[in-house]
Amino acid sequence: MCTSKRRLARSVLLCGILLTSGTGLLGADDGPLGLGRPATEAELRAWDIDVAPTGEGLPPGQGTAQEGARIFSSRCASCHGVTGKEGPAPQLVGGQDTLATKHPVKTVGSYWPYATTLYDYIRRAMPFPAPQSLAAEEVYAVTAWILAQNGIIAQDAVMDAVSLPQVRMPNRNGFTQDPRPDVPAK
Amino acid sequence: MAHDELTPSDPPPVESPAEGQADGRSAVSRRALLTGAAAWAGATAAQAVWSPLEAAPISASKPAPGTEDTTRIPGHPPTPYGKRSAFERDLRLAGATSSLAPLQALYGILTPSALHFERHHNGVPVIDPARHRLLVHGLVEKPMTFTLEELKRFPSRSRLTFIECAGNSAGEWHKPEGRTAQEIHGLMSTSEWTGVPLALLLREVGAKPEAAWMLAEGADAGAMTRSIPLAQALEEALVCYAQNGEALRPEQGYPLRLLLPGWEGNANVKWLRRLKLGQAPFMTRDETARYTDLMPDGTARQFTLVMEAKSVITSPSGGQQVAPGFVEIRGLAWSGRGRIAHVDVSTNGGRTWQPAQLQDPVLPRCATAFRLPWRWDGQEATLQSRCMDDTGYVQPTRQTLVSVRGVNSVYHYNAIQSWLIAPNGTVHNVHV
Numbered sequence: 001m002c003t004s005k006r007r008l009a010r011s012v013l014l015c016g017i018l019l020t021s022g023t024g025l026l027g028a029d030d031g032p033l034g035l036g037r038p039a040t041e042a043e044l045r046a047w048d049i050d051v052a053p054t055g056e057g058l059p060p061g062q063g064t065a066q067e068g069a070r071i072f073s074s075r076c077a078s079c080h081g082v083t084g085k086e087g088p089a090p091q092l093v094g095g096q097d098t099l100a101t102k103h104p105v106k107t108v109g110s111y112w113p114y115a116t117t118l119y120d121y122i123r124r125a126m127p128f129p130a131p132q133s134l135a136a137e138e139v140y141a142v143t144a145w146i147l148a149q150n151g152i153i154a155q156d157a158v159m160d161a162v163s164l165p166q167v168r169m170p171n172r173n174g175f176t177q178d179p180r181p182d183v184p185a186k
Numbered sequence: 187m188a189h190d191e192l193t194p195s196d197p198p199p200v201e202s203p204a205e206g207q208a209d210g211r212s213a214v215s216r217r218a219l220l221t222g223a224a225a226w227a228g229a230t231a232a233q234a235v236w237s238p239l240e241a242a243p244i245s246a247s248k249p250a251p252g253t254e255d256t257t258r259i260p261g262h263p264p265t266p267y268g269k270r271s272a273f274e275r276d277l278r279l280a281g282a283t284s285s286l287a288p289l290q291a292l293y294g295i296l297t298p299s300a301l302h303f304e305r306h307h308n309g310v311p312v313i314d315p316a317r318h319r320l321l322v323h324g325l326v327e328k329p330m331t332f333t334l335e336e337l338k339r340f341p342s343r344s345r346l347t348f349i350e351c352a353g354n355s356a357g358e359w360h361k362p363e364g365r366t367a368q369e370i371h372g373l374m375s376t377s378e379w380t381g382v383p384l385a386l387l388l389r390e391v392g393a394k395p396e397a398a399w400m401l402a403e404g405a406d407a408g409a410m411t412r413s414i415p416l417a418q419a420l421e422e423a424l425v426c427y428a429q430n431g432e433a434l435r436p437e438q439g440y441p442l443r444l445l446l447p448g449w450e451g452n453a454n455v456k457w458l459r460r461l462k463l464g465q466a467p468f469m470t471r472d473e474t475a476r477y478t479d480l481m482p483d484g485t486a487r488q489f490t491l492v493m494e495a496k497s498v499i500t501s502p503s504g505g506q507q508v509a510p511g512f513v514e515i516r517g518l519a520w521s522g523r524g525r526i527a528h529v530d531v532s533t534n535g536g537r538t539w540q541p542a543q544l545q546d547p548v549l550p551r552c553a554t555a556f557r558l559p560w561r562w563d564g565q566e567a568t569l570q571s572r573c574m575d576d577t578g579y580v581q582p583t584r585q586t587l588v589s590v591r592g593v594n595s596v597y598h599y600n601a602i603q604s605w606l607i608a609p610n611g612t613v614h615n616v617h618v
Contacts, residue, residue: 032390035336039321039329047321047460050401050411053469100484104594106475111486114469121471124409128308131407175478175488183590185580 051120055165058119061136062160065153068145071138075127084149089128093149096170109150113175115167119143140164276301279368283307284351285437286372290503294545295346295518295553297375299430304437305351305373307472308407311457315433315441318405320425324462327392334427334441340382340390343424345447348520348553350374350493352450352477352597358584359593362615366505370603370615371498374520376553377438379445381426384419388463397463401470402444402455412453413467414446415489422447422551425458448522448551449491450597452477482592495521495581496600497529497556497573508611510564515542518553521575526554528574533560535568535604535618536583542571550576562607568618569605584617 051057073082080086084093095105104110108118123139125131134142144159153159153167252273276291284305287297297303304310315334323329351373357363364370397416404410414423424445427434434440439456446453452472467473467489479487497519502508515533519526525548530539545555556571574580584601606616 032392033340033386035339036322036330036332036390039323039331043319043321043331044323044329047403048323048462049409050403050462050468050470052464052466099480099486100482102594104480104484106480108475112475114474117469117471117474120411120468121475124411125308125407125471131308131409174485175474176481176485178487178490178492180490180492180494181577181579183582183587185582 049120049124051116051123053114053116053165055116055161058116058161058164059136060161061140062158063137063139063141063144064158065141065144065148065155067137068141068143068148071134071142072145075134076142079128084146092146096150099171099174107150108146109152109170111171111174113169113172115143115147115152115164115169118146119164278303279372280304284373286368287375288368289372289374289498289518290367290500290506292500295376295547295555296430297377299377299432299435299438302375302377302429302435302438303349303351303373305353305451306406306408306437306456307410310436311406312436313405313441313457318441318459320442320458321460322387322391322462323460324401324464325394325397326388326463327394330391332387337382337387337425337442338427340386342380343383344378344380344428345424346376346378346547346549346552347445347447348374348376348493348551349445349451349454350496350520350522352452352490352493355599356596358599358601358617359588359596362617364504364615366615367498367500367503367603370504373451374518374553376520377429378431379424379426380428381424381442381445384423384425384444385421387425387461388420393463396465399464399467401460401462401464401468402453402458403460403462404439404455405457405459410452410455410472411468411470412455412472413464413470413489414444414453415467415491416463418491419446419449446491448493450477450493453491477597479591479595479597481595487595490598493520493522494598494600495519495523495526495573495575495579497526497571497581498603499531499569499571499605502569502607502613503605504613504615506613508562508607508613510562510611513560513562515558515560515569517542517556517571519556519571519573520551520553521573521577521579522551523575523577523579525550525576526556526573527576527578529554529556530572531556531558532570532572533567536570536572536602539572564609564611566609567607568616569607570602570618572602 079089080092085091091105092108095107095110098105098110112118119139122143140159144153144157147153147167148155276288278285278287278301285303287301287303318334320332354373355371358370400414400416402412402414426443426445427441429435429438434443442458443456444454444458473489479490497517499515499517501516502513515531519529526544529542529544531542532539540558542556542558548554572581582601587601604616604618606614
């Protein structure tokens with residue numbers, strides 16, 4: 001996404017903004033205001049649920065597609081379809097090689113650049129009627145099932161905090177940076 | 187203007203019970219049919235609508251509200267929380283996960299809070315502000331939590347800004363899909379927002395210099411998350427608790443939301459409960475699977491955060507009825523990059539253009555109202571508006587936009603809107 005040079009430039013800029021807007025907004029006083037209180041370990045544990053592409057944030061536990069099949073059919077298939085293709089909720093499986101066609105089908109298999117995003121999203125937002133109701137092992141298993149159903153991993157591949165970030169998504173290099181303004185004035 | 191649109195089949199104005207329903211009008215008609223018409227078989231349709239909504243049934247001695255001489259009857263006493271006149275009926279158009287603002291029925295640049303568009307990913311949560319906390323952590327010296335009361339003690343900033351959903355007008359990529367300005371462009375609204383500058387909040391926790399991205403997370407049933415590039419966001423971002431002078435509306439993120447002036451709506455995370463600083467984007471679902479713009483070659487643009495300049499004539503617009511003679515052409519223009527510098531209007535499908543007048547205030551990253559006096563001669567006419575912002579960016583024609591991006595990018599559609607006025611005065615969404 002961004003080179004380390006770009007990152008450095010960004011953080012220098014960030015420091016600058018923090019400093020200048022600090023003085024600009026507060027006048028002479030530059031120190032913290034003393035508002036708020038330190039976050040507790042319990043607060044962090046309860047809310048810090050995001051998973052980065054590096055795998056940072058993935059919990060202990062593991063699962064396979066075989067285990068995930070049962071969870072998907074009981075907790076997900078009613079909306080996403082028995083094979084993950086039928087809907088009515090968004091199609092999760094298939095669509096490979098359609099992105100450059102007239103009717104692109106964007107699914108986990110055809111479009112998503114990171115497998116970690118799948119864990120993160122299912123953990124926080126699915127099943128739709130009862131988000132955050134799955135245990136870590138169940139999220140790993142159902143994540144594995146969706147990946148295997150897309151032909152990205154084997155049925156018996158074990159997904160855990162080490163293996164999931166290593167899964168190579170077919171559309172990993174399909175994204176570009178914002179080139180706008182890109183449309184010429186007529 | 188709302189009254190210009192009345193057609194004989196429309197029910198007369200009703201009290202607010204119908205408000206907030208997606209199909210307020212038909213709900214009223216149904217009620218009128220079920221109770222009114224049956225009970226008051228001899229009454230006119232207009233009277234029948236009133237009967238179920240009034241405390242007392244209509245009788246010969248009590249005329250329908252609004253028909254009496256108001257100088258002879260005492261009015262109602264003051265009320266603790268006001269509501270609009272029962273004669274005003276413009277509503278948001280609500281679907282399953284969004285509702286559209288009735289742009290063609292609004293005046294000036296501010297959207298009334300109750301009509302501000304909505305978009306959410308698993309409903310509007312009910313949050314007690316006394317229990318709500320904002321957690322700020324990650325690459326910071328001191329991870330901290332803040333209560334609403336603490337956030338309100340910070341130095342505050344207010345600003346007028348539009349918010350537009352990245353998917354606004356998305357139906358237009360393929361064909362003229364929507365009928366009205368509301369149906370096509372209603373995922374855009376403008377409010378005055380008040381809150382804490384993000385920069386001050388980050389100074390309070392001691393943001394580390396290597397922090398370059400910020401994850402913002404909502405307390406809704408999707409725990410919606412987006413990664414925000416800090417260097418671009420910091421100068422203007424606010425953590426907001428107020429909208430148009432009072433607390434945020436629940437649909438707008440009560441009690442706390444992120445405001446990134448000029449950026450796609452989805453990044454302005456609502457029901458904000460957590461900010462986490464990191465070195466790289468977190469690659470959440472809503473910045474990978476969604477809100478990325480698919481190009482004809484199969485690649486997709488990511489982090490296309492700014493909403494580019496766009497304008498739309500709101501009157502006359504689709505679904506309205508124009509009478510020959512004087513017409514004030516009115517509309518809105520906005521740009522996520524800065525101020526609106528100029529708006530041109532065409533009445534002949536873009537062959538010739540005339541500069542429109544801009545209404546003060548003309549603010550950066552805020553809707554700007556424009557107008558042009560015109561005489562409609564009763565002949566077929568195609569109205570268009572084309573805006574330019576202070577970076578020199580000119581709103582593209584649909585043809586130019588599509589020639590660069592194809593028709594499958596879903597998001598960030600900002601092409602010139604064309605309204606065809608037919609000789610009978612009806613107005614239609616067309617692509618020229």
